Amino acid sequence: MSGLLVGAILRSPHPHARIVSIDISEAEALPGVHAVIHAGNVEQRPYGYNHDNVPLKGEKVRFIGDEVAAVAAVDEETARRALELITVQYEPLPTVFDPFESLDPSSPQIHDELENVEGNVAMRWDWDHGDVAAAEAEAAAIVEGMYSAPQAAPVPIETHIVIASFDPAEHLTVWSPIHMVFMYRKELADCLGLDWEHITVIQPPVGGSFGGKIDIDPHDFITVMLARKTRRPVKLVMSREEEFIGTRTRQPIHFKLRTGADADGNLLFRDAEIVSDNGAYNGWGSHAMLVAMQTITSMYRVPASRVRCAVVYTNKNYGGSVRGFGNPQATFAVEQQMEEIADALGLDPMDVRLRNANQPGDVTPQGMQITSCGLEECLEIVREQSGWDKRRGTMRERHRGLGAAAFVHVGGGARIYRSDGCGAMVKVDDSAQVTLITGASELGQGSETVLAMIVAEEIGVPLDAVHVINSNTDVKPWDVGVHASRTTFVAGNAAKLAATKVREQLLETAVEVLGAPVDELRIVDGVVEVSGDEEKRMPLGKLMRRRLLREQGSIVMATAFYDPPTQMQKDYYGNVSAAYGFGAHVAEVEVDPGTGMVRLLNLWTAHDVGRAINPMSAEGQIEGGAAMGIGLALSEELVIFDGQIAAPNLHDYGLPTAVDVPRIVVNLVETIDPRGPFGAKGLGEAGIIPPAAAIANAVADATGIRPRAYPMRPWKVKEWLDAGERSHVARQGAADA
């Protein structure tokens, strides 16, 4: 790109400090430097949830890594040298890193400038359904405990890269790996005072995201600011270190959970107090509570539930949305308590799960309308395949154990914005090539292939006849973006609707050209066939040319927009998704009692995917998710001391490698959802949800100790073993009654 400059960001070395002064004169004087920007010389407005952030901080910094200044220079080296020449005077402020401490009104106030924030509580999510106190009184057993999930990172192989360029007419084009191009466009405009009609966002092929590229980040705005200032295209590439420090992570969440059941194992209530450690600013991650709450109120039939949740600011790098979005964390708590309470009642945990399993037609207390539901079948498959009934509880002397976990997750979109829609345009030309222009974004999850399959199936053409176009806001119809495992369901339905119209137009022409009634025609593998008349079959290309190459001819084009039949939640109640995915995992582990090392031997998984449109890719998604879940369970953690990420690199972070992942058995359960395209439901996040819970339960089965946190790294497991960490049973089970 001609004239491309390199951008770089100066970040705060302090976890909390007032900016006293900033001197950019030396940096500006460095040959090759085209712009040095900071809060004092740019136009920017607060952005994000709570409007608690600005791209470049002017008053104070709130975590180590906060953006203070940025430069654009002719090359990387000059840009880095220029950063060194910027002098910032800070006045350090008292800090708070622990979210429970942060809740104390006497703690340092991180966002004292925000009027709508009380203390350090960014958001509260409170929920009451049914009479928890009465249920508690009735319960034959109650278990309780505190379960903690760490700060983890999405770790895409490609770090964030943004290029911004203004053309002479002030039209801005941004190349960004963002998931949500249309929302991104609006946020860029709102924050920078640009006209969003004159912004094009192009999503090039993305080298992985896993949620880390869902949010707009300061570096996105900064790249645009630098391009605006220099009148040159600017590229900003996050180093691996910056990727860990300066982009969004999975925030730590702490669940104080109580579960009660009657003597037969019927669940009576759940009561949760949750503290989500948000870090210095809000992001989409602050809404992970939305999903965590669903799992607490609606994973299995739970008549009464209560949730108190505080999303808390601390002086740390901040949370974002990562695959699973609160659900691995919530499931870690909920599904451990399913086994803890079964044990307390002397029941088999699988029996307890099946007794309480969600059923098709259920409306959960939070308003989730369960359409298709394969939870029972999933549980039975993994029970059978793992030899659960014979093996669970029998292998402790060999330090081996089995543990299970199930999950529910949105599988038909999630209306967290006022539209959950997606548009599609399909055209067929004289070569019979079919193009789908979809609002959806491909992040490597395989959505292009699935959407092509849906269109190919609906029209009746070979898969390779369908081309999917999906990268540019100017070209593609609106879509809210990739999140909540929604693409196959929402974009798939939109594509299918448009493809149906296309098939109808093709058949109209076939009726005319072939002289057969429409009910005797079908399109198979790109050929129009006439029932009982082999002679009349005609390839679609030829049919299209008959349609086009005449006076008043035309090609075939159709558009569709699909917005699922869901509602925005009101007071956390409402059916946010048009369908829900379910599944169950059983993990088998071996724990070294000497070192605390947990080795995962087997993982059996069964997933209700509605319909596996692309079975190989569905299995791949589940395996990939499960591998990430195994990483969360056993090794991944951003270790932070005094607000400083200790080792922001791939070597120390603890990403699992191939040798850490055993063979994963994937069973696809097809429940043919009534609303899904060909019955499909979303499954992109599913695999990551149960492993941590299932592995924790397996560790408990193997050792008798109860894992309270993940990752279950050896030294922690050893500590629990040494301390004899047990399930906390507040009321005794039926076994003893």
Place this chain on the structure above:
Amino acid sequence: MSGLLVGAILRSPHPHARIVSIDISEAEALPGVHAVIHAGNVEQRPYGYNHDNVPLKGEKVRFIGDEVAAVAAVDEETARRALELITVQYEPLPTVFDPFESLDPSSPQIHDELENVEGNVAMRWDWDHGDVAAAEAEAAAIVEGMYSAPQAAPVPIETHIVIASFDPAEHLTVWSPIHMVFMYRKELADCLGLDWEHITVIQPPVGGSFGGKIDIDPHDFITVMLARKTRRPVKLVMSREEEFIGTRTRQPIHFKLRTGADADGNLLFRDAEIVSDNGAYNGWGSHAMLVAMQTITSMYRVPASRVRCAVVYTNKNYGGSVRGFGNPQATFAVEQQMEEIADALGLDPMDVRLRNANQPGDVTPQGMQITSCGLEECLEIVREQSGWDKRRGTMRERHRGLGAAAFVHVGGGARIYRSDGCGAMVKVDDSAQVTLITGASELGQGSETVLAMIVAEEIGVPLDAVHVINSNTDVKPWDVGVHASRTTFVAGNAAKLAATKVREQLLETAVEVLGAPVDELRIVDGVVEVSGDEEKRMPLGKLMRRRLLREQGSIVMATAFYDPPTQMQKDYYGNVSAAYGFGAHVAEVEVDPGTGMVRLLNLWTAHDVGRAINPMSAEGQIEGGAAMGIGLALSEELVIFDGQIAAPNLHDYGLPTAVDVPRIVVNLVETIDPRGPFGAKGLGEAGIIPPAAAIANAVADATGIRPRAYPMRPWKVKEWLDAGERSHVARQGAADA
């Protein structure tokens, strides 16, 4: 582009020769060479009109520049060195360069391999209407003469550049500056045995074409063959020399024309014998006769006409379609005879033109249905502005003269293929940004702006709210391509149809949101207004968000396909265009009698454009066209000796520069065509058509000599002056009667 190789072509040094042998072994052995291809080691099929060409010649070569072999190498230098290492043995064959000689059956036969070619006649175009013999008998005056147009070149500033790349799934993407991307895709597939469903053609911004990039050329195929052979992307850039020698030019045409009129100046007949010197192969240029014939039969009301035309092969580089496509050549003959016959009759040529002018509602003998027609008005404007009535015929002693010429040209598409259609898709999103995805191609002619204006006007949004997307066959709906000044008319009508649907959808939402009946609503400058209620006005962005951001919401999308109401000609009869453009020029020249140098002093032009959608750009198109017409008239020529282009470079070719072009007065006459978008007609070629004829007439007025050929370079004019070249009057005019 990673792994990009450079392609280069070995061309024949002989105008006609048999290829005896070809040895590529040394070239293949050169380090850095990835492929050496020739007819013997590639798959190719004949292509083009008459299927008279193949990309790489195996049997014989037919002009100096014919493609014999090609290489792909790591860089330009290696590729050029490899070409030098290819040894080709030729056996020279007798040659023929003159098209009249070529008609002689004893001449060397250039395409003896083609069964459907008789002698060297590639095509014949014969036409008869009315009784020419009877008309001839009646005529008070008959003029006759031979008028010749030279070989000229389109000379875009950017030469041809093609990049071809196969992906691992064998999908081919080609970046090419071609006008007609969909036809190109098909021709690539047909010639190379590829599946056209798996070809994407992308037209990047084009550095000028003027018709030179309308045809698919051997180098296009060769680039793809090299990419296929090497499994690497290959780029082939034509040098300026190759651009002159190896791509299409405006073929020389010779008109033997007779025109007869009665004593009042009413035209009675035209009789034409035309020889088009096609060069070695057919291209689109061979069809320039289609346009030339229209001008002979239908420029002014001509009751009887006869055309005999032979398109003839010669051993020269071959003709293509260049702006004006036969019309500057035909008009040079026809409009000189309008002045010659008026002079013979003692009438004013303007009076004769007006007396015979086409009128709205006319159907010409060839079947052209004249809808709107501003010919009379155009003639009157330039007559008035040039001071014609007082000045013509009065300035000979100052060696100055005035000459006029009018034209007719298709202005509503041209159905030369079975579809003349174009598709459009329009979407409006939540920012109120409007995207038009058009089948049309932007070549620098300004079509993107005009199409955006049409959409903006039709919907009621500011121009800069409309983005036009038009470069990629996967994305854009089918269009036949850029030719025949059709884009504003055909693509404009398609865009307008889609925009109308969009406006209707927007108004539906406005009715709902604003609670006003649709007939009280209008969209002005991006705002929906309610008659008599200022309070209720709402910007479209807000309206769109009200439409989208709700349950079951949607954005606005619409598609349309427009194929003009025209017919394919049958025996050269039929209304090929939905509208026709007209215009008239008057030129004023001064001729240096000592040197023959013609200096153009003034050019007054008036053009019936239907409606000037973008007046500045319409003027620019006409000025640009007129400048090219001035170049044709006075200086441009590819001088060829024995089949060798003498000086294939910009310095010698004779392209006019700014100092060669006087101020051009442009008058836009708006006749509001009933079928054009907002009344517009095509005008892209218009400007180039009359200048050569008008300047020739002005030279005749200034000097009394009659220019028989262009370019009117000084040495030719001096020769005519010395020889006393005069109009040939076969029958005396009324003045002498």
